[in-house]
Amino acid sequence: MTNGLFSGLGPVCRKEFVHLSRDRTTVFFALAIPVLQLLMFGFAIDTNVRQIPTVVLDSSRTQESRRLIESFANSDVFDIRYMAASEAGLYEHFKSGKAKVGLRIPPDFSRLTQQGQQATVQVLADGSDSTITSQAISTANGVVLQESMRKLLGSQGRTPVEVRPAVLYNPGLRSPNFFVPGLIAIMLQMMVIMLVAFSVVRERERGTLDQLWLTPVSPLGLMVGKIIPYGLLAFFELTVILILMSAVFQVPVHGSVPLLYTLSAAFVLTVLGLGLLISTKAQTQAEAFQMAVGTLLPSVFLSGYIFLIENMPLPFQLISRLIPATYFIAILRGIVLRGAGMAELWPQAAVLAAMGCLAILLASRAFVRTRG
């Protein structure tokens, strides 16, 4: 094994495992940060809008107006926290940031409704958070519509049409179900790129890379020897996240676990290739770190991890198609949440496999070249 294409693979791989076993801090952070992120996204971040602080200016002060306020409070979306005494007081609550939603009931509210005429209530919403605003307005419409129906039909009446919503795959509309599968892609990418790039660049900084090029170690032997330990570590981390995901957040894998691991291999290969490519360009670990963060940002914001790709302007949609994480996140959500299989996911899987091959190919070419 000293003349072959993969000469030196065995010793390099063994040495890399020893590095990993000695460098406890790096391994700890590589594995602990994903777990922390997981807990953060799982427990702290909830994009479902509930209990919005709400201020009410009730100029009617009647039984009818109190009833309306009560139905707002019962919706779970609004938390009627403040009663304003005047118009100025109403706006004061917005300005200070105490209230995000305001409800204004005019003095003639009770009179008009009793006379069977149309009364108007105003819902004000702080537009600085668009998620809250849109949900607040649609809920307010729903509440008022229901109140109006009840008035028109009396307590016995039934509405002609009723919506019975059935939310598929995530009936509780829980945020972890949305975030955690995507998090797997982001975490694997960050960990693998950094560890692989650092392990090569460290050798360049310390001069051991020059030393290695003077031995019969071949570029491919060195490359594959470095890939194997970090690839295995990636699968270990994947397993940890999957276990936490189902044990702590009750997001079990609905689809096939072997399929999930197989397709993860394509993604891990892609990010290993990216890490190696970075390692051939970066001269120092600081440079490698910056480049790794550079790949991470588009993967977080343009991959559909947080923001829906369909809502992005066209140029960004096109960019998102070039990002490996886009495909892997689609696959993860498909398998984990919807129980999708190869029949549904083959287009994404094909793109990801192609990206993996391309990344490894480019990396090995760059590797052979840096050897000079």
Next chain:
Amino acid sequence: MEPVITSDKITIRFGEFTAVREVSLRVERGEIFGFLGPNGSGKTTLIKALCGLIPITSGGGTILGLDVRKNAFEVKRRIGYMSQKFGLYEDLTVGENIDFYGGVYGLTGSALASRRKELIELTSLGPYLDRRAQRLSGGWKQRLALACALVHSPEVVFLDEPTAGIDPVARRALWDLLFTLSGRGVTFFVTTHYMDEAERCARAGYIYLSKLVAIGTIEELQRMPEANPPGTERMELRLDHSSSALALIRTLPYVRESTIFGRSIHILIDAGAMDRLPTDLAAQGVNAEIHPAGVSLEDVFVTLTNRIAKEEAA
């Protein structure tokens, strides 16, 4: 005798910059060849080119009769290289470093074990086998680096500033090791800044501003006409306050060069000026013992450097 290393008008350019310009040299088997020159003069570049790490722009070289451009792989198997940075894995133990380098050269099992035993005996690293490289002192790191560079029993070893930053005792121990090995037929190509080390070499070359300006045995270098201009002689002055006296000595019209060596000053003066020197020094209040001095290697290189610097400026 067939030379082990030859460099035939090797030129190495990086874009516009010429790092090595038409350097020719030969090193015989079992020789310790010293390669000297200031930082940035092209020493490391030439070594890397001879080892096949960087491409040669023009000219050619051979190692053990193999063309370094055509047989890079075969050359690599038969040479050892120890860089200024030592190339050790700091988080691996002494034994693990040796085993790793042995492994990449294809040594396994009993072959690796017996080679490892030999190297440990040679370098006396035995007591430190399980210590991590980062916890070794400079001298021991250097021995470990040498052991790693020798793991595949190379016939030629390149040492790039092996003793930079190492204490004098460790330096001497390393040189003893090199002499032992060269006695067994291993050829060494050593770069250094230290003149005393250069004087231990059988032959030495001096590279300055990318050009090899002198090469030969130490005696040949000391006899170079450039270092012994006609009509001059070298003197050594022993005195108490050499640094304050140096400024005075430099004002004397017949002093061509003056260099401090600890408590003495080496000067190059016009022949015949010896009669005036004691009186001139006494007139300035300098009391010195004056002896005729031989040419040191440092004198040779200082003279050469000054001459080239003048030529470049002209």
